[in-house]
Amino acid sequence: xxxxxxxxxxxxxxxxxxxxxxxxxxxxxxxxxxxxxxxxxxxxxxxxxxxxxxxxxxxxxxxxxxxxxxxxxxxxxxxxxxxxxxxxxxxxxxxxxxxxxxxxxxxxxxxxxxxxxx
Amino acid sequence: xxxxxxxxxxxxxxxxxxxxxxxxxxxxxxxxxxxxxxxxxxxxxxxxxxxxxxxxxxxxxxxxxxxxxxxxxxxxxxxxxxxxxxxxxxxxxxxxxxxxxxxxxxxxxxxxxx
Numbered sequence: 611x612x613x614x615x616x617x618x619x620x621x622x623x624x625x626x627x628x629x630x631x632x633x634x635x636x637x638x639x640x641x642x643x644x645x646x647x648x649x650x651x652x653x654x655x656x657x658x659x660x661x662x663x664x665x666x667x668x669x670x671x672x673x674x675x676x677x678x679x680x681x682x683x684x685x686x687x688x689x690x691x692x693x694x695x696x697x698x699x700x701x702x703x704x705x706x707x708x709x710x711x712x713x714x715x716x717x718x719x720x721x722x723x724x725x726x727x728x
Numbered sequence: 729x730x731x732x733x734x735x736x737x738x739x740x741x742x743x744x745x746x747x748x749x750x751x752x753x754x755x756x757x758x759x760x761x762x763x764x765x766x767x768x769x770x771x772x773x774x775x776x777x778x779x780x781x782x783x784x785x786x787x788x789x790x791x792x793x794x795x796x797x798x799x800x801x802x803x804x805x806x807x808x809x810x811x812x813x814x815x816x817x818x819x820x821x822x823x824x825x826x827x828x829x830x831x832x833x834x835x836x837x838x839x840x841x842x
Contacts, residue, residue, distance in 0.1 A: 644829055644830075648771075651837075652834070652835075653819065653832045653833060653834045653835050654773075654819070654832045656829055656830075656831075659829055701771055703771070703773065705773075705830075715823075716763075716775055716778065717763075717775075717830055718775070719765075719772065719773035719775075720772075721770070721771065721772045722771040722772065724771070
């Protein structure tokens with residue numbers, strides 16, 4: 611099946627620094643990528659949807675200036691957490707869809723990035 | 729209103745037995761898809777099974793089957809012959825319309841007992 615990679619798998623940073631997370635689709639072209647956030651024992655919450663070559667669409671309550679998303683190519687999307695604070699500590703998961711637009715189109719997930727802000 | 733409801737925060741099952749994980753959904757869109765994902769402690773989301781709203785038969789994938797009851801708006805996951813490796817969090821998700829994102833339920837933590 612399709613593979614989506616994420617890098618880094620975990621990161622620890624000091625409060626106030628910025629962290630960039632990369633999401634790559636390895637064997638297919640992902641016209642749409644999604645970024646989710648997951649707190650322990652909770653569900654995945656969609657943060658934003660990014661389409662290649664256009665601005666990301668953020669969900670209500672997600673600060674677009676804090677969580678910068680760039681979808682520069684059909685295989686790469688990045689999430690930058692700017693001026694990270696301890697409350698940004700979470701598990702961030704990216705997901706990608708192939709070019710198909712059917713309702714049954716499978717969404718493939720990356721392995722996730724654990725962010726800890728000290 | 730919740731789009732996807734999973735009422736079982738935790739479930740236990742004996743190894744080799746079958747278990748049903750409940751999922752109900754709410755949508756007015758006639759075209760939708762229902763998905764089940766498994767998330768082990770490592771965090772990766774593993775796709776298990778898919779059911780389309782127009783599919784006449786229940787979906788099956790190996791030991792996984794989806795009990796789709798459209799009138800009741802339920803899409804329960806049945807795992808047969810449970811294995812220790814099935815212990816994980818299970819999420820039900822729905823996509824309304826072809827270009828929308830997935831909406832996830834709150835998840836069910838399944839523990840398989842030896």
